[in-house]
Amino acid sequence: MSDPIVNAPIEPVTMPALPLTGGCQCGGLRYxxxxxxxxxxxxxxxxCQTQTSSAFGESLRVDPAAVTITGRMATTRRLSDSGTIRLGDFCPECGVRIQHRSxxxxxxxxxxxxxxxxxxxLIPAGHIWTTSKQAFMRIGADELAYPHAPEDRFAALIARWQAMVTAGRQPR
Structure with missing residues (x-):
């Protein structure tokens, strides 16, 4: 029997031209x-639900060497369930978190x-920590979804994302 996730249609992602830009709500912190x-x-x-005051967190993983941040930034530290120290970087004026890292x-x-x-x-490649998702959230049967953190260290999510970006580059 074939894996429905592997054979699921790939949603094309048309990435805009680089650089990508963003920042906090008050504009004091830009990247x-x-x-x-x-x-x-x-x-x-x-x-993530608590930090975002929402149903989930949106994570765009990038190479730190590719990120330039301007403005004043503050950092929170916390111990995760895995024993890793997690750092959350945010604007000290408006409180918007810009990034997190280990x-x-x-x-x-x-x-x-x-x-x-x-x-x-943006179209997500998949979902993690679905065991604690909000009851109203619906995740399609053809979406990658993990009850906790992926055991493959995100390899399947990364591969799916790369396929989505590649599909977005194809003429339609």
Whole structure:
């Protein structure tokens, strides 16, 4: 029997020209992203729900070397269930979180995608921490969804995102 996720139609993502730009609500903190994101996904963990005051967090994973931030930024620190120290960078004036990252892991950062100047092109590659999703959230049978963090360290989500971006580059 074939895997319905693997054989599911790929939703094309038409990424805008780089750099991507964004910032906080008051405009005091701005950023540019000069390289294509490696993945975009939705996290339904209770921590993301609390942090965003919403049903999920939107994570756009990028190479930290591709991100330039201007303005004053503050950082929160917390211990995650996995024992990792998580850092959340935000505007100290309006409180909007711009990104989160793990202490000691300089290889990746997750931009909070709702802070992009234009987020209209985003389509998530999948969902994580669905065991704590809000009851009203519906996730399609053909969407990648993980009850917790993916055991494959996001490889399937990244591969699906890359296929979505590639499909968005194809003439229709």
């Amino acid at each position: 540019t992203i000069d390289a294509a994101p490696s993945v975009f996904y939705l996290c339904h963990c209770t921590e 202490e000691g892991d300089p290889s990746r950062v997750n931009i909070k995608a709702g802070t992009l100047d234009d987020a209209s092109w």
